[in-house]
Amino acid sequence: MTMTITVNDSIADKVMAFLNTFPKEAVKVEQSRPWYTDEVKNRADEYRSGKMETVPHNEMWERIERQIEA
Secondary structure, X not given: OOOOOOOOHHHHHHHHHHHOOOOHHHOOXXXXXXXXXXXXXXXXXXXXXXXXXXXXXXXHHHHHHHHHHO
8 A cells, every 4th residue: 555644844753763763675765855954954954053154145255256366
Protein backbone atom coordinates (compact mmCIF):
# COMPACT_ATOMS: atom_id res chain seq x y z
CA MET A 1 0.00 0.00 0.00
CA THR A 2 1.22 3.49 -0.82
CA MET A 3 0.19 6.40 1.37
CA THR A 4 1.07 10.08 1.34
CA ILE A 5 1.14 11.89 4.67
CA THR A 6 1.87 15.57 5.13
CA VAL A 7 3.59 16.31 8.42
CA ASN A 8 3.98 19.71 10.02
CA ASP A 9 7.67 20.63 10.28
CA SER A 10 7.30 21.35 13.99
CA ILE A 11 6.68 17.66 14.73
CA ALA A 12 8.61 16.07 11.87
CA ASP A 13 11.39 14.85 14.19
CA LYS A 14 8.86 13.07 16.41
CA VAL A 15 7.17 11.45 13.42
CA MET A 16 10.53 10.29 12.06
CA ALA A 17 11.45 8.86 15.46
CA PHE A 18 8.15 6.96 15.48
CA LEU A 19 8.64 5.64 11.94
CA ASN A 20 12.13 4.49 12.84
CA THR A 21 10.63 2.11 15.40
CA PHE A 22 9.29 0.00 12.51
CA PRO A 23 11.47 -2.53 10.67
CA LYS A 24 13.45 -0.90 7.84
CA GLU A 25 11.65 -2.87 5.15
CA ALA A 26 8.22 -1.85 6.52
CA VAL A 27 8.41 1.89 5.80
CA LYS A 28 9.99 3.87 2.98
CA VAL A 29 10.25 7.61 3.62
CA GLU A 30 10.66 10.02 0.75
CA GLN A 31 11.10 13.62 1.75
CA SER A 32 9.45 15.99 -0.69
CA ARG A 33 11.22 19.09 0.49
CA PRO A 34 14.25 20.36 -1.42
CA TRP A 35 17.72 19.15 -0.43
CA TYR A 36 18.71 22.58 0.84
CA THR A 37 15.97 22.77 3.48
CA ASP A 38 18.12 20.97 6.07
CA GLU A 39 21.04 23.27 5.29
CA VAL A 40 18.88 26.37 5.76
CA LYS A 41 17.55 24.97 9.05
CA ASN A 42 21.10 24.23 10.26
CA ARG A 43 22.31 27.71 9.35
CA ALA A 44 19.29 29.35 11.01
CA ASP A 45 19.95 27.33 14.18
CA GLU A 46 23.63 28.32 14.05
CA TYR A 47 22.68 31.99 13.65
CA ARG A 48 20.22 31.85 16.55
CA SER A 49 22.84 30.19 18.77
CA GLY A 50 25.21 33.13 18.26
CA LYS A 51 27.97 30.93 16.84
CA MET A 52 27.73 32.35 13.32
CA GLU A 53 29.87 35.34 12.46
CA THR A 54 27.84 38.07 10.79
CA VAL A 55 29.14 41.06 8.90
CA PRO A 56 27.29 44.25 7.97
CA HIS A 57 26.42 44.36 4.27
CA ASN A 58 28.74 47.24 3.36
CA GLU A 59 31.66 45.68 5.25
CA MET A 60 31.13 42.39 3.45
CA TRP A 61 31.64 44.09 0.06
CA GLU A 62 34.72 45.87 1.36
CA ARG A 63 36.18 42.50 2.39
CA ILE A 64 35.39 41.03 -1.02
CA GLU A 65 37.03 43.96 -2.80
CA ARG A 66 40.17 43.62 -0.64
CA GLN A 67 40.33 39.91 -1.52
CA ILE A 68 40.03 40.67 -5.23
CA GLU A 69 42.75 43.31 -5.06
CA ALA A 70 45.16 41.04 -3.14
